[in-house]
Amino acid sequence: MPSLVAAQIGAWSPIAFVLMGLASLTVALCFAELSSRFDSTGGPYLYTRAAFGRFVAFESGGMQWFTRAASQASVMAGIAVALGYYWPAVTAGWLRMLLLVGVTSALTWVNVRGIRQSAWLVNALTIGKLLPLALFIVVGLRYVDAGALTMLPAVTLRQFSTAALLMIFVYGGYDVVRYPRERRSTHAGTCRSRWC
Numbered sequence: 001m002p003s004l005v006a007a008q009i010g011a012w013s014p015i016a017f018v019l020m021g022l023a024s025l026t027v028a029l030c031f032a033e034l035s036s037r038f039d040s041t042g043g044p045y046l047y048t049r050a051a052f053g054r055f056v057a058f059e060s061g062g063m064q065w066f067t068r069a070a071s072q073a074s075v076m077a078g079i080a081v082a083l084g085y086y087w088p089a090v091t092a093g094w095l096r097m098l099l100l101v102g103v104t105s106a107l108t109w110v111n112v113r114g115i116r117q118s119a120w121l122v123n124a125l126t127i128g129k130l131l132p133l134a135l136f137i138v139v140g141l142r143y144v145d146a147g148a149l150t151m152l153p154a155v156t157l158r159q160f161s162t163a164a165l166l167m168i169f170v171y172g173g174y175d176v177v178r179y180p181r182e183r184r185s186t187h188a189g190t191c192r193s194r195w196c
Helices: 002-035 043-052 054-086 093-113 115-143 157-171
Strands: none
Touching: 002 043, 002 157, 043 054, 054 093, 093 115
16 A cells, blocks of 8 residues: 555655554544543444434444455455465466355454454454564664655645545545454353443
8 A cells, every 4th residue: 555655656655654544543532532431332332323313424434344345355355366366377267266255264264263263363464464574674674765855745635635535445444443342241240341
């Protein structure tokens, strides 16, 4: 994603990532405050229903479902494209379909197993993603040409809008944190979640 943003706005991209991160943080803090005021799950649907009623909440929930489904589809397509760099056969045909169904099925299975398994997988994937990036940054700092960062190119509104949309996708996801719920334990005293 950083390369796509850099293709749009060039040397502005590091600054834009920081600014979009701060803007996204303000929205995420609003979601955190709202979630502290409700005991049940439901995320934006729940908050909208409490503030504006069932009709607006239905619209909010429908838009939430659409954005989550579209995001999932784009991430899955991205997996096929990324793996296609190493194994070109998975970018089309039945191998692509098998890959996408397999990844979706595996993630669904982990999600159905429970929040602990999902949290473990998310943590493992996050570490697996951040360690190579950190190594890439540390090694890449030797090759940074500071002179190239002093000239900021002129950016059109279209380029800025495209870059902003890409970065919103990067920072998105905090709005769905309140949907999962810990399964109630069948054994007294073994569940430590506040939902038990």
